[in-house]
Amino acid sequence: MYRYDEFDAALVRERVEEFRDQVARRASGALTEDQFKPLRLMNGVYLQLHAYMLRVAVPYGTMDSRQMRRLAHIARTYDKGYGHFTTRTNIQYNWPALTDLPAILEDLASVEMHAIQTSGNCIRNVTTDVFAGAADDEIEDPRPWCEILRQWSTIHPEFSFLPRKFKVAVIGGPNDRAAIRTHDVGLEIVGRDGNDTLFRVFVGGGQGRLPHIGKEIATDVRGTELLAYLTAILRAYNLLGRRDNIHKARIKILVESLGIEAFRAEVDRQFETLRDEDLRLPQAEVERIRAYFAPPAFETLDGSSGAFDRAVLADPDFARWNRNNVRRHRQPGYASAVISLKGLGEVPGDITDTQMEVVADLAERYSFDEVRAAYEQNLVLPHVKLDDLPSVWRALLAAGLATPNADLATDVIACPGLDYCSLANARSIPVAQALSKRLADLDYQERVGPVRINMSGCINACGHHHVGHIGVLGVDRKGEEYYQITVGGSPDEQAALGQIVGRSLPSEAVAPAIQRALDRYLEIREDGERFIDTVRRVGHEPFGEAIYEGLDAAV
Amino acid sequence: MKLLTANRLDDGRVIYWAEGGETTGVLREAARLDAVMAETALARARSRPDVFVNPYLVEAIDGVPSGRDRIKETIRATGPTVGNSLPHPASAGAR
Ligand code: HEM
Numbered sequence: 001m002y003r004y005d006e007f008d009a010a011l012v013r014e015r016v017e018e019f020r021d022q023v024a025r026r027a028s029g030a031l032t033e034d035q036f037k038p039l040r041l042m043n044g045v046y047l048q049l050h051a052y053m054l055r056v057a058v059p060y061g062t063m064d065s066r067q068m069r070r071l072a073h074i075a076r077t078y079d080k081g082y083g084h085f086t087t088r089t090n091i092q093y094n095w096p097a098l099t100d101l102p103a104i105l106e107d108l109a110s111v112e113m114h115a116i117q118t119s120g121n122c123i124r125n126v127t128t129d130v131f132a133g134a135a136d137d138e139i140e141d142p143r144p145w146c147e148i149l150r151q152w153s154t155i156h157p158e159f160s161f162l163p164r165k166f167k168v169a170v171i172g173g174p175n176d177r178a179a180i181r182t183h184d185v186g187l188e189i190v191g192r193d194g195n196d197t198l199f200r201v202f203v204g205g206g207q208g209r210l211p212h213i214g215k216e217i218a219t220d221v222r223g224t225e226l227l228a229y230l231t232a233i234l235r236a237y238n239l240l241g242r243r244d245n246i247h248k249a250r251i252k253i254l255v256e257s258l259g260i261e262a263f264r265a266e267v268d269r270q271f272e273t274l275r276d277e278d279l280r281l282p283q284a285e286v287e288r289i290r291a292y293f294a295p296p297a298f299e300t301l302d303g304s305s306g307a308f309d310r311a312v313l314a315d316p317d318f319a320r321w322n323r324n325n326v327r328r329h330r331q332p333g334y335a336s337a338v339i340s341l342k343g344l345g346e347v348p349g350d351i352t353d354t355q356m357e358v359v360a361d362l363a364e365r366y367s368f369d370e371v372r373a374a375y376e377q378n379l380v381l382p383h384v385k386l387d388d389l390p391s392v393w394r395a396l397l398a399a400g401l402a403t404p405n406a407d408l409a410t411d412v413i414a415c416p417g418l419d420y421c422s423l424a425n426a427r428s429i430p431v432a433q434a435l436s437k438r439l440a441d442l443d444y445q446e447r448v449g450p451v452r453i454n455m456s457g458c459i460n461a462c463g464h465h466h467v468g469h470i471g472v473l474g475v476d477r478k479g480e481e482y483y484q485i486t487v488g489g490s491p492d493e494q495a496a497l498g499q500i501v502g503r504s505l506p507s508e509a510v511a512p513a514i515q516r517a518l519d520r521y522l523e524i525r526e527d528g529e530r531f532i533d534t535v536r537r538v539g540h541e542p543f544g545e546a547i548y549e550g551l552d553a554a555v
Numbered sequence: 556m557k558l559l560t561a562n563r564l565d566d567g568r569v570i571y572w573a574e575g576g577e578t579t580g581v582l583r584e585a586a587r588l589d590a591v592m593a594e595t596a597l598a599r600a601r602s603r604p605d606v607f608v609n610p611y612l613v614e615a616i617d618g619v620p621s622g623r624d625r626i627k628e629t630i631r632a633t634g635p636t637v638g639n640s641l642p643h644p645a646s647a648g649a650r
């Protein structure tokens with residue numbers, strides 16, 4: 001894992017001290033809210049409905065047990081004993097007092113964490129595949145590149161006042177588990193040329209009011225020239241992007257209005273001058289960063305495990321968890337385990353301080369001291385020996401963390417919605433909970449198989465509803481909460497935006513409507529088809545029909 | 556009738572303007588203001604930025620939020636309707 005060097009440590013410490021001073025001046029009334037707001041946003045602090053909210057970055061989703069324990073400590077000491085993991089591998093605290101924030105940031109700095117660039121119009125926390133360094137379909141571990149981007153973009157003067165926020169995600173192979181095409185820039189490692197890594201580059205993805213799927217801008221950018229290429233993209237954006245209208249300021253709007261060809265030509269023009277400058281990454285520097293992410297000391301195992309096989313046979317609950325939450329590993333005899341933060345009727349992405357402690361212990365004992373945060377608002381123990389899976393499962397079960405529903409219908413992605421968020425039109429958590437309870441039957445969920453259901457409380461789309469196989473968007477109809485449903489979105493390598501199926505529904509109608517859509521899929525699917533495959537084959541209409549079946553036309 | 560609300564500076568909690576310019580975290584203790592009183596209260600709250608962050612007026616009938624934002628204002632008053640934050644602190648922590 002990457003460790004802060006002196007430069008990183010000093011920078012984070014300076015920022016804590018600077019913010020401590022700003023908070024003191026705000027608390028004394030010397031700074032007005034208007035003056036303070038940009039300063040707090042630079043440190044990940046929002047003001048929500050009920051309290052301040054702090055968003056802490058988990059760089060590329062990777063944490064060790066020490067960091068997880070510190071997150072638990074913060075939840076316990078300064079919040080209400082829990083935190084909320086987001087789709088961008090950040091953790092949000094919903095209740096910190098303004099005057100506690102400097103102490104929290106100091107606690108974070110002591111474990112090499114911070115909240116810098118988790119909001120504002122800068123380059124945000126770089127995200128990646130939750131199975132990076134473990135997946136068997138990976139060409140190369142993308143995390144060294146995330147770290148290189150983190151160092152390059154942290155407090156970069158040219159990119160601290162962009163027209164709008166800028167999100168980057170990196171994956172190490174062809175299967176996209178990080179939704180890179182929903183990002184402003186998505187990077188996919190496609191191969192090697194000698195020692196140099198080659199990247200396919202997507203640009204102009206984004207959610208929100210005007211959603212766009214990222215477009216391919218380059219097919220083989222060299223790793224040593226990656227910073228020059230990204231600088232070229234950002235420079236083109238900084239020069240040409242709109243600053244007059246907040247809704248038109250994202251790079252997706254620029255790419256759309258110029259067209260990808262013209263945008264590519266502008267980037268190439270910038271790149272021609274930049275690629276010869278000192279932005280070229282020395283191969284030795286790439287190797288130095290790579291060394292931090294060297295694979296852990298795996299044992300040489302033959303890939304079978306008696307303890308594991310016996311547990312699968314003996315305990316149907318373990319067998320079910322293994323079927324749904326355990327993923328193949330590149331190293332024989334190991335697996336990655338998904339820790340679902342989607343317990344029956346729970347809040348998607350929430351985890352209590354005691355659960356965090358359990359996860360930290362398990363990471364330390366069984367997963368080379370590593371735990372990951374996933375796009376799906378779950379956690380992952382990336383490197384667990386098959387022999388140890390039964391013990392890990394029992395510990396998770398005791399902590400209420402063994403819900404065997406990863407990637408199934410109740411593994412819902414949802415934003416905080418109107419229960420917390422001042423921008424919301426409608427609540428999302430109760431709708432997610434109602435769905436979770438309605439579809440609780442695990443046999444049913446397994447029959448339906450993988451399906452991604454996403455909910456957002458407003459068009460900002462923090463719950464990524466546009467790219468849910470089924471998306472739910474909260475809308476305001478004359479002061480009442482209504483929900484618009486989309487079908488056919490997809491966040492992966494076949495990224496697509498969902499289609500709106502019809503008029504919006506009241507809250508209590510949403511879960512039954514989604515179940516009818518899933519039932520329709522069970523009726524019409526062909527052999528081996530997942531939900532999204534069937535949608536792609538037949539279109540969204542049959543699902544729209546099922547969703548409105550039996551509903552009063554006046555709804 | 557209107558209520559005046561804001562977030563409290565030091566901890567961000569929801570507060571209301573109560574009789575005599577006091578603050579309260581409890582909705583039913585909020586002063587019920589007619590149009591003139593509401594504007595006066597707003598001006599006074601704005602002049603106390605060390606307590607009131609983003610003060611604004613809420614439409615209410617019998618002290619209960621009405622109008623378009625009634626759900627949002629009810630949730631602000633009573634806390635998240637679900638989840639790990641229950642029960643709500645605003646009332647307990649009111650000063
Ligand atoms: C509760 C406080 C939050 C606030 C005030 C907030 C605000 C926003 C806003 C205004 C946007 C739209 C940006 C734009 O269109 O340019 C946005 C987008 C987004 N937010 Fe949030 N958000 C919050 C929480 C979350 C949470 C909890 C998550 C994850 C579950 C999240 C993930 C995202 C993502 C993935 C996007 C889409 C980025 C894009 O447009 O490409 N946010 N957020």
Ligand code: SF4
Pocket residue numbers: 415416417418421422423424425456457458459460461462463
């Ligand atoms: S989608 Fe809307 S309601 Fe949900 S967190 Fe984002 S801004 Fe708030």
